[in-house]
Amino acid sequence: MASSRDRQRKLARAKLDRQMARRAASARRRRQIQAGVGAALALALIVLGSVWALGGFDREPSPAAAPEICAWTPQDAASNSSLKDVGMPSTTGLPTTGTRPMTITTNQGSPVTVDLDLANAPCAGASFAHLAGRSFYDNTTCHEITADGALRCGDPSGTGTGGPTYTFTSENVPSAPAPEPTPSASPAAGQPPLYPAGTVALIGSAPGANGSQFLIFLKDFNPTAPTYPIVGKVSAGLDVIQKIGTTELVDNGSGEKVKPKTDVVIQSLTVGEPATDAPPAAPPATTTPTATPTAAGQS
Structure with a gap:
């Protein structure tokens, strides 16, 4: 009977040792995975920091809206x-x-x-x-x-x-x-x-x-x-x-x-189409206060 109990204890001990070994191996794998993930994150942070420092995240300027030249x-x-x-x-x-x-x-x-x-x-x-x-x-x-x-x-x-x-x-x-110096002179x-x-x-x-x-x-x-x-x-x-x-x-x-x-x-x-080789035009005339035109029925 004593030897039977000894065998059972040995078997239980061996089973416990195997469980402990598996747990230890699993813990090592978790540590390795965590270390790998940490290293990858660190590398990613380094890369992102470099890209940011070089202006890689600067937003492209939005194209300016074309100015409205005329109002109808x-x-x-x-x-x-x-x-x-x-x-x-x-x-x-x-x-x-x-x-x-x-x-x-x-x-x-x-x-x-x-x-x-x-x-x-x-x-x-x-x-x-x-x-x-x-x-x-x-x-x-x-x-x-x-x-x-x-x-x-x-x-x-x-x-x-x-x-x-x-x-x-x-x-x-x-x-x-421009007004003439004397009232009798023609304005033109x-x-x-x-x-x-x-x-x-x-x-x-x-x-x-x-x-x-x-x-x-x-x-x-x-x-x-x-x-x-x-x-x-x-x-x-x-x-x-x-x-x-x-x-x-x-x-x-x-x-x-x-x-x-x-x-x-x-x-x-x-x-027709605009002339591409036309000489520069004269500066625009200065608009003056307007008066009613002499032609009748204007539109």
């Missing part, structure tokens, strides 16, 4: 049936240097070419391009020769009250001439005209509220209080415009003898 003021077509809705031009990404060719083909002779001044009147250039791209001016009538000596065009209604469903402010109104004496023959300018429903209507000056015009924003000049075909200026004028239906007896029809008006 909506107009209510419901209150003016002469307005034509063709949307609005873009407010960003507009060309602001050089010139842009505008070609006006009428029923009165060879086409008239205008160089739009993008440096001094970029919004006017953008508006002309937008409207021309939607055939806004095609088959419209130049309905007036103004008292200021300019052919007035750009109103699809032919009434002087039409335009698109937006307006925009004036950009390039010439400065008023010794000074170049503010609006030389061939000048293209906008005419709005009120100064600073421009739409589609424009003037092409048949002769030099030098007012004491300029109000028309200059948008370009005729580079070819001024003789055609001046010939139109000699036509007989008739009543426009409102008691004013300003309408050409023979209809002057714009068959098409197109705007």
Whole structure:
């Protein structure tokens, strides 16, 4: 019996030793795993610290929003049936240097070419391009020769009250001439005209509220209080415009003898791509306080 008990004790002892050995091995594995994880974390921290020190976590700057060059003021077509809705031009990404060719083909002779001044009147250039791209001016009538000596065009209604469903402010109104030293002297004496023959300018429903209507000056015009924003000049075909200026004028239906007896029809008006090699434009003129333009029924 004693030897049987001894064997049982030996077997129990051996079992305990095996359990202890397994526990010890398991503890060693845990320590090894923990040591490995700790080393990996330490290495990761070192790498992350290096990346941070080198600026790897600096946030990329957000691209700046393109500045809005032009602001278009909506107009209510419901209150003016002469307005034509063709949307609005873009407010960003507009060309602001050089010139842009505008070609006006009428029923009165060879086409008239205008160089739009993008440096001094970029919004006017953008508006002309937008409207021309939607055939806004095609088959419209130049309905007036103004008292200021300019052919007035750009109103699809032919009434002087039409335009698109937006307006925009004036950009390039010439400065008023300096006063002469004596009251008897002409205000234009010794000074170049503010609006030389061939000048293209906008005419709005009120100064600073421009739409589609424009003037092409048949002769030099030098007012004491300029109000028309200059948008370009005729580079070819001024003789055609001046010939139109000699036509007989008739009543426009409102008691004013300003309408050409023979209809002057714009068959098409197109705007080309901006010129990439155009010389720098002259600095913009300083806008002066405006007065009501002399032409009647402006829009």
